[in-house]
Amino acid sequence: xxxxxxxxxxxxxxxxxxxxxxxxxxxxxxxxxxxxxxxxxxxxxxxxxxxxxxxxxxxxxxxxxxxxxxxxxxxxxxxxxxxxxxxxxxxxxxxxxxxxxxxxxxxxxxxxxxxxxxxxxxxxxxxxxxxxxxxxxxxxxxxxxxxxxxxxxxxxxxxxxxxxxxxxxxxxxxxxxxxxxxxxxxxxxxxx
Amino acid sequence: xxxxxxxxxxxxxxxxxxxxxxxxxxxxxxxxxxxxxxxxxxxxxxxxxxxxxxxxxxxxxxxxxxxxxxxxxxxxxxxxxxxxxxxxxxxxxxxxxxxxxxxxxxxxxxxxxxxxxxxxxxxxxxxxxxxxxxxxxxxxxxxxxxxxxxxxxxxxxxxxxxxxxxxxxxxxxxxxxxxxxxxxxxxxxxxx
DNA sequence: GATTTTCATAGACAAAATGTCGCTGTCAAT
DNA sequence: ATTGACAGCGACATTTTGTCTATGAAAATC
Numbered sequence: 001x002x003x004x005x006x007x008x009x010x011x012x013x014x015x016x017x018x019x020x021x022x023x024x025x026x027x028x029x030x031x032x033x034x035x036x037x038x039x040x041x042x043x044x045x046x047x048x049x050x051x052x053x054x055x056x057x058x059x060x061x062x063x064x065x066x067x068x069x070x071x072x073x074x075x076x077x078x079x080x081x082x083x084x085x086x087x088x089x090x091x092x093x094x095x096x097x098x099x100x101x102x103x104x105x106x107x108x109x110x111x112x113x114x115x116x117x118x119x120x121x122x123x124x125x126x127x128x129x130x131x132x133x134x135x136x137x138x139x140x141x142x143x144x145x146x147x148x149x150x151x152x153x154x155x156x157x158x159x160x161x162x163x164x165x166x167x168x169x170x171x172x173x174x175x176x177x178x179x180x181x182x183x184x185x186x187x188x189x190x191x192x
Numbered sequence: 193x194x195x196x197x198x199x200x201x202x203x204x205x206x207x208x209x210x211x212x213x214x215x216x217x218x219x220x221x222x223x224x225x226x227x228x229x230x231x232x233x234x235x236x237x238x239x240x241x242x243x244x245x246x247x248x249x250x251x252x253x254x255x256x257x258x259x260x261x262x263x264x265x266x267x268x269x270x271x272x273x274x275x276x277x278x279x280x281x282x283x284x285x286x287x288x289x290x291x292x293x294x295x296x297x298x299x300x301x302x303x304x305x306x307x308x309x310x311x312x313x314x315x316x317x318x319x320x321x322x323x324x325x326x327x328x329x330x331x332x333x334x335x336x337x338x339x340x341x342x343x344x345x346x347x348x349x350x351x352x353x354x355x356x357x358x359x360x361x362x363x364x365x366x367x368x369x370x371x372x373x374x375x376x377x378x379x380x381x382x383x384x
Numbered sequence: 385g386a387t388t389t390t391c392a393t394a395g396a397c398a399a400a401a402t403g404t405c406g407c408t409g410t411c412a413a414t
Numbered sequence: 415a416t417t418g419a420c421a422g423c424g425a426c427a428t429t430t431t432g433t434c435t436a437t438g439a440a441a442a443t444c
Contacts, residue, residue: 009411010410010411010412010420010421013421014421017421035251035252035253038400038401038402039401039402039403040400040401040402048422048423049422049423049424050401050402050423051403051404051405051422051423051424051425052421052422052423054402054403054404055420055421055422058403059227059402059403060227061225061226061227149375149378151371151374152371152374152375156363156368156371156372156375157375159359159362159363159372160356160359160372160375160376162359163355163356163357163358163359163362164352164355164356164359164376164379165355166355167351167352167354167355167356170351170355171348171351176348179343179344179348180348180351180352182343182344183341183344183348183349183352183379183380184352184356184379185379186341186378186379186381186383187356187375187376187377187378187379188375189378191378201440202391202392202439202440202441205392206392209392230429230430230431231430231431231432232429232430232431240393240394241393241394241395242394242430242431242432243393243394243395243396243432243433243434244392244393244394246431246432246433247391247392247393250432251431251432
């Protein structure tokens with residue numbers, strides 16, 4: 001799993017080992033379930049000594065934190081790119097929300113499982129906050145155009161959006177995800 | 193923690209021990225976090241022998257499953273009672289959704305944490321399904337009155353509701369929870 | 385009322401997992 | 415070429431786990 005001899009620089013090597021640990025751990029979690037994953041198993045499957053593993057992470061939870069942080073960061077980059085594109089604020093909002101819903105849909109109930117479990121972690125919470133900020137700011141933009149209800153703050157609406165869209169994890173088809181986005185957006189519009 | 197001598201019937205005693213195990217485990221989880229909770233700790237804190245604990249539950253995960261099942265059952269009874277009261281379908285829907293949101297609000301992020309983690313369990317999934325069914329049926333009733341959008345099935349709308357309302361766990365005040373319910377309901381109404 | 389059966393409890397043991405220390409060998413800087 | 419830094423891992427003490435068995439109290443039977 002991990003190159004035995006260091007062909008690259010040492011820093012690059014450490015990064016590669018770290019990645020391998022993260023991937024291996026995630027594989028084990030999806031295969032055997034969360035509770036049965038041990039440091040011993042991870043080390044063996046990753047092809048490194050158990051003591052070495054402890055040089056990288058203090059325990060299984062820390063590995064899962066790191067894995068989840070990596071996931072969130074990737075998704076954040078994706079969503080930030082969508083948000084930064086040219087166009088109407090309303091359209092960009094829809095694009096971002098749909099992208100988030102599709103991510104939730106792909107990872108199914110597994111991802112939700114962990115994201116909830118790991119909420120307590122400092123860095124994960126921070127990444128989640130960035131996600132919330134991104135939506136909040138976009139909602140504030142939409143508010144400028146008058147296409148947003150004004151009886152609830154963008155902050156609270158962003159919180160509503162993220163939770164509502166995690167429902168995509170339970171849906172069977174991408175069509176259903178589309179409908180979910182539509183419904184969620186309907187909650188945001190100004191009320192007569 | 194647990195009565196040493198059996199003053200009650202034996203069945204009653206077992207139930208009491210079981211409850212004590214559930215409560216103790218939950219206390220430990222909230223105090224020290226999920227990963228650090230062991231069967232040894234639980235047995236010690238509950239005041240029973242470790243081997244005895246294994247007669248009740250095979251591992252920590254099973255205890256958490258049971259705890260969560262108990263929680264869901266309690267909430268289900270509460271919500272079912274609200275649903276069965278007399279009155280307009282729309283009003284009962286609002287009452288049920290608000291009650292669910294308040295439950296999510298009270299347990300904060302902790303409860304959500306676990307409810308997600310434990311989704312894989314058979315019985316918990318079943319209980320969650322009952323919750324979904326309850327909302328779905330109520331939504332179908334509302335549909336009869338024409339106060340529900342008809343481009344999405346009650347099934348999917350129920351899924352949307354439950355997830356959107358778990359956002360209450362992140363909210364600071366019950367006023368904010370009220371607003372969340374309002375927004376969520378807005379997503380359900382027929383679109384012009 | 386005496387007995388037998390049932391079963392809750394916990395002591396004890398083996399196996400597994402954990403966390404750490406120290407030695408070995410490689411990389412990088414001087 | 416020498417040396418400091420550090421990745422890797424063997425090995426040990428400790429903790430946790432899972433199970434087996436003995437003890438004794440409650441319930442059932444006679």
